[in-house]
Ligand SMILES: Nc1nc2c(ncn2[C@@H]2O[C@H](COP(=O)(O)OP(=O)(O)OP(=O)(O)O)[C@@H](O)[C@H]2O)c(=O)[nH]1
């Protein structure tokens with residue numbers, strides 16, 4: 001009839017399912033549940049199935065837990081017969097690592113392919129959950145999904161790494177403190193993920209490099225005035241500079257916590273209170289230190305008609321990634337504002353480990 005959801009749409013459903021604790025089924029036979037949202041009812045149901053449940057974690061998390069990661073970026077841990085919900089949570093979530101370091105010995109699987117387990121981790125990350133999934137194989141995936149009313153997704157659904165097209169939805173005049181001539185543009189991706197925004201100041205000449213900032217959302221810094229980072233002052237500093245020049249474009253990308261989501265960023269903050277720095281905290285949670293997709297920013301710039309920028313950033317990786325995405329970075333304009341006694345170590349870590357320029 002033509003109403004059925006396509007793969008992209010089913011993936012959006014799958015992300016929502018995982019966030020609620022509902023299993024998702026890959027059509028080649030792997031059932032997955034996010035460890036973070038797993039409850040005891042579904043754990044019992046999963047244990048009633050024939051087959052051996054496997055807990056998938058990332059290579060980073062495995063390193064912290066001293067488990068073997070034969071698959072490199074992921075590790076498949078055999079679920080012990082007596083493992084209950086708190087044990088699964090403790091493997092997935094580092095909150096109590098220091099208080100309760102012994103989860104193992106963890107038995108990692110070596111045989112067979114990890115391709116679908118890798119896809120399960122990618123789906124948990126896309127759902128902004130902890131990157132850990134409980135999985136089990138079923139003989140007839142389509143029948144199982146139909147009988148249990150679960151979302152069925154193609155085995156290769158996560159292989160497509162293309163950027164989901166972003167569409168301009170609306171733009172409207174928005175007078176700002178820094179400039180009367182402000183305009184806010186809303187962009188919405190096809191895949192049901194977060195919207196992103198562009199703030200245009202004045203009427204930048206498309207034929208010249210535009211003063212530009214790619215700002216990643218930071219609820220704590222941008223809105224609450226958190227002193228743990230420099231995001232709020234950077235946001236306001238960038239807008240002020242654009243206002244003073246009379247032209248510029250600031251992209252506000254909803255990639256909170258360098259792409260791990262606000263809940264996971266707060267988990268990282270909690271680990272930072274235990275003594276880990278910003279990079280180590282991400283790794284202990286099982287994430288890369290930076291999970292952002294900078295193609296989004298490049299795509300929005302192009303859609304607005306810009307192909308060359310003077311980029312306000314202290315992050316050389318951002319410059320490289322923009323260039324790789326076809327945006328010419330004619331100049332890097334430093335944005336050194338907002339250092340205080342609370343974020344001194346954070347900024348020093350970014351300089352030491354992530355290549356930020358001080
Ligand atoms: N995961 C994580 N994210 C953080 C932390 N502190 C700030 N962020 C996020 O980091 C993002 C800002 O990135 P930064 O690395 O500060 O800066 P950048 O955008 O790479 O570089 P600049 O252009 O120089 O600001 C925002 O999404 C913040 O929410 C943290 O400790 N952990």
Ligand SMILES: [Zn+2]
Pocket residue numbers: 218220221222229230231232
């Ligand atoms: Zn911040």
